[in-house]
Amino acid sequence: MAKVLDDGAGTIFVGGGGSDRAEPQSLLLKYANRHGMIAGATGTGKTVTLQTLAESLSLAGVPVVLSDVKGDLAGLSRGGSPEAKLHAPFQKRAEQIGIDLDYQPFPVTFWDVWGEQGHPVRTTPAEMGPLLLSRLLDLTDAQEGVMNIAFRVADEQGLALLDLKDLQALLVWVGQNATDLPLQYGNVSTASVGAIQRALLVLENQGGDHLFGEPALELSDMMRQDVSGKGMVNILAADRLMNSPRLYATFLLWLLSELFEQLPEVGDPDRPRIAFFFDESHLLFDDAPKALIDKVEQVARLIRSKGVSVWFISQNPADIPEDILGQLGNRVQHALRAFTAKDQKALRLAAENYRPNPDFDIAEAIQGVGTGEAVTSLLEAKGVPGIAQRTLIRPPLSRLGPVSPAERSETMNASPMAAKYNTRLERESAHELLARRAEEAARASAEAEKQADADEALFDMSRDEYRQARRYQPRAEAAPRSRSGGRSSRSDSVVETFGKSLARQLGTKSGQALVRGVLGSLFRGR
Known part of the structure; x- marks a missing residue:
């Protein structure tokens, strides 16, 4: 036998x-x-x-x-x-x-x-990387360039890309700051950002939100033997996955690419x-x-x-x-x-x-x-x-x-x-960090506007107090027409006129608040 x-x-x-x-x-x-x-x-x-x-x-x-x-x-x-x-x-x-x-x-x-x-079975966009994601999403060269810029920004600013929400939030930020990025990274087209977002939406609809996340699969957990020395048989349920060919391709290529990168030559x-x-x-x-x-052909040839x-x-x-x-x-x-x-x-x-x-x-x-x-x-x-x-x-x-x-x-x-894998982990990552930054920026802007309104009210009050003081000033004090008194009165008028002119030229609440605050202190000092 x-x-x-x-x-x-x-x-x-x-x-x-x-x-x-x-x-x-x-x-x-x-x-x-x-x-x-x-x-x-x-x-x-x-x-x-x-x-x-x-x-x-x-x-x-x-x-x-x-x-x-x-x-x-x-x-x-x-x-x-x-x-x-x-x-x-x-x-x-x-x-x-x-x-x-x-x-x-x-x-x-x-x-x-x-x-x-x-x-x-999960992985993260960070582990998959911009090049593989770009190939899987069938991006153009320009769109692949934007994807690389997004990943570089994430690395430099400590924005962890752990799931699709993180990558989508990062691309929104890149699109919003497209005018500031070219000096350091190159031109970023909002049209390219939109095309990438559409491709990610297709992947998400096919189940990509399930594939991307933590804890990410460790290949060593597949490369095991049991106590008798038999190799572990890892069975991936693919009946539903076959209806999402792009997602299936994503998983296959990531798996083979990770093995190629991690395993030594033998x-x-x-x-x-x-x-x-x-x-x-x-x-x-x-x-x-x-x-x-x-x-796939390259991996099949080299992974042997x-x-x-x-x-x-x-x-x-x-x-x-x-x-x-x-x-x-x-x-x-x-x-x-x-x-x-x-x-x-x-x-x-x-x-x-x-x-x-x-x-x-x-x-x-x-x-x-x-x-x-x-x-x-x-x-x-x-x-x-x-x-x-x-x-x-x-x-x-x-x-x-x-x-x-x-x-x-x-x-x-x-x-x-x-x-190890049944419970999904939700760590703070790019989506949460960018949302917090947006909230902090909105809060700071609201506080600045509130302060500007307060400064404007203070300026108006100082001006009214000044006029009130001039109106009720005794004639004995206002009667002398010495050169010094005349210069002082004209100086006050010039200061007030200059303040109004400068505030109109600045044209913003913050600029007006700055001028009014300074001039208000001058008026109160009198």
């Missing part, structure tokens, strides 16, 4: 015994980080293949991250059973390919951007440090901006040397951009249907991506393999693509299909991640 995991040889058993062949197919763990693809029409067995590969990697101690589109992969948290109706056909297949089904559960952590079917390790499986990955690339596709394995699961290889498809060395191709001319062309292209096998026509094999069977090509020694083989995929050891809400809650409550 074949082993699911052969630690001595560093291989995991994928399957064997196709329609008329019995040659086993194994994946060399050393080359698992050369990435892979699982493709095939609906109902041909892609999800089961994903589940069996995730199990094998977990048994090898490799942490795994899965996007669960239909909820089918949650069964990894529970062991399979030979009595289960869904597992009955697997018994015969296991005998045909020569393997014992040692049913068992796997260590699972459930994650969910909305925090409903798993622990909340070359070609004996086994991957972590493996990612992105189901229905064609949704990731539908209507995606070219900058986004370029970023970090010991990260990435697998794309889609209905047709043609759904995956050619530059990314060229990075996928391990391939499992389930049946493709060719009912139209376009389908037939896609079938021929898929067949051309395999190393020929003289025993059968690859295009015919791809069209004719049954459910649970696939045409495989796995990297061999020195990273050489293997000859295409018809392969029966090993049945899963865990439960096939979803779990009940009670079983999901049980798994979530038992996870140490619940205490």
